[in-house]
Amino acid sequence: MSNISRRVFLASTSAATISTFTSRIPASAAIASLRAHDEFIDYDALGLARLIKEKEITAKELTEVVIRRNEALNPIINCIATQAFERAREKAPVFSSSATFAGVPTLVKDMIDVAGLRRSDGSRLLATNVPNKSVKYIEALEASGLNIVGTTTVPEFASGLESELYGQTRNPWDLEYSCIASSSGAGAAVAAGFVPLVHGTDGGGSNRLPSHACGTFGFKPSRYRMFSGEADGGHDLFKTNNAISRTVRDSAALFNDTEDKSGKVYEPIGRVTGPSHMRLRIAYAPNGVKGYPTVASIREAQDEIANLLADLGHRVELIEHPVNGTEFFENFRFSFLPKFRPLLATVTAITGRAPAESGLLSRWTATMIETSRNFTDDQIKRGNAYFENAEAIYGGIFDKYDLLFTPVTPDETPRLGSIKPSESWDEKGHLFERVMSITAPTNAVGDCAIAVPLSTSRLTGMPVGSMFQAKAGSDKMLYELAYELEEALPWKDKWAPYSAKNIPV
Structure with a gap:
């Protein structure tokens, strides 16, 4: 489309704030005819960056598009913790077109220090906390050309499924469902099309669990792989920083720009751009960790992916999960x-x-x-x-296999209200542990893992993710497999009903 017609679009479309929806929006001609088409919604972050670099849109104009999406969608989804619109407007013209993302808007999780932007960790205790200095990870993220337009909602101190401070974050696939775990706002924002690439932290599965619930791609890097996300310049034992995204290539590009390339722990992998021809030895553990068995509908979805992996030439072997949950x-x-x-x-x-x-x-x-x-x-x-000897909990599985393939969580995505902030840990803590039973041990040993949106539940119609875990340092292998699976079962153009693809913005 020409620059002139793009300017007409940008000037003529106006914000449409929708206060509430009580049922799923049908994909009908009537709805389509009412929708002011957002012509930028189908681009991933690198695609939007290309438009900026080719001068088909400016970073400032794209920021206004994203602000309009927020005004239309956030009253429905409630995934934004703090708006940073004026900050983003001021910064938009400053980004270099030579940067990877050239000023493309993004969101960051409300659990990392960004200079001048509130960080609450989802708690009233920190509701007025405003860091005066960005951590190194955020400096690298902004240097990559990503323009922060706000922060995403989190449960208090990353525990539980919902936020008492910000209220329930609703799943764009069905508003009665949760987005799961502390990066729930990030997963919802990507699934709803606020932006195609959002920062998340993963301390027990929080980039992977929301990706399972929201049909997005989530990556947990190896411990010490990325630039520090901590104010003291160190590394949290469990938590890592990376992205939730619509495409593998967006995640891989941000990974490259925020990777610690000093070589002190790992040799940098750089930017991974496609699949590998190497066929992998994959241990398939569909039943979850010991003590937390997988429900039949989730097992059924994973069995189909196991067959796909075998068809692609990988060697898949059925095992019992080595971890005693x-x-x-x-x-x-x-x-x-x-x-x-x-x-x-x-x-x-x-x-x-x-x-x-x-x-x-x-x-x-x-x-x-x-x-x-x-x-x-x-x-x-x-x-x-x-x-102190956490690696032993996996029983040396990566001495025999390249990857461990499992469900992301043993259950279907829970409905909203299944675990409330007003309830007692003594009564429902075991339910939260069950949700994160497969993902959390990965963090304890510092391995890398991905959640890939490959399935839909025949029971609920909700997305179902598949998790692949590799030994610490094997991040490149995971990206290469993710590219291969993305080619085999593309997910980028599968849109949630409550998204900018289907709601007027």
Whole structure:
């Protein structure tokens, strides 16, 4: 389309704020005729960058397009924690056209320091926290040419499924469903078409679980692979930074621009641009970790992908998952929950009330941490010892296989309200552990993993992801497989009903 017609589109389309929807929007001619067509919706981030570089649109004009999408979609989806529209408008003309993304708008998760932008971690306790300095990862992200237009919603301190501070984030595929885990806002934003590439953190599955729920591509890098996302310049033991995206190539391009290329831990992989001809030895564990069995509908979807992998020439072998999930989560509680006890004392000191009644912490968070007060010294010592040799929990599986293939989670995507911030960890903590039972052990050992949107549930009609895990340092192998699967079962143009593809913007 010519530059003139693009300018007409940009000038003539106006924001259409839709206050509420109670049922799925039908893909009908009537709806299509009402929609002001967003001609940029089908481009991924690299595609939009190419338009900027070829002067078919400016970064500032594209920022306005994304702001319009937010105004139309966020009242429905509720995935934006903090708007940064004016910041994005000011920065848009500054981005160099030589940068990878050349000023393409993006969102970052509300769990990382961006100078001048509120970071709450989804908690009232930090609702006024504004960092004055960006972490190194964010500096690299912005240097790549991505323009931050806001932050995405998270449950309080990355625990649970919903945010008490920001309210429920709804799934663009069906508004009655959750987006799962702390990058839920990021997954929803990509699925709804706010932007095609969003930053996320993964501390227990949080780039993979929302991708399972929302039909997006999620990547968890190896520990120490990326630039630091922490204010002290270090690396969180469990949490890594990367992307949730509509295409593999967007994720791979951002990975390249935010990868630590010092070689101190791993040799950099650079920008991976396509699949490999290497055929892989893949261990297929469809039944989940021990103690958390997979439901039949999720197993059925994974069986079909196992057949696809075999048809592509990979050697797929059925195994039982090597991780004992019951043992893992028992030790996880003993080792990590006591470290948050000082937070309870801080809240009580501020409010003079018990943490669960303080108004600064949700009941879910407060009761989760309070549980640790009953742990004995021997239990805490045992939990710490378990994680000192975390690699042993996988039983040397990567000595025999290149990849471990599993469901992302053993269940269908949960409906909203299945775990509420107002509920007690003592009553429903086991349900949250079940949701993350397959993903969390990956973080404990520091391996890399992806969630690939390859299936749809025959039971619910919701997306179903497949997870592939590789030994730490094998990130390139995962990207190459993701490209191959993307070619075999393309997902980019499968749009959720509640998205900019189907709702007027």
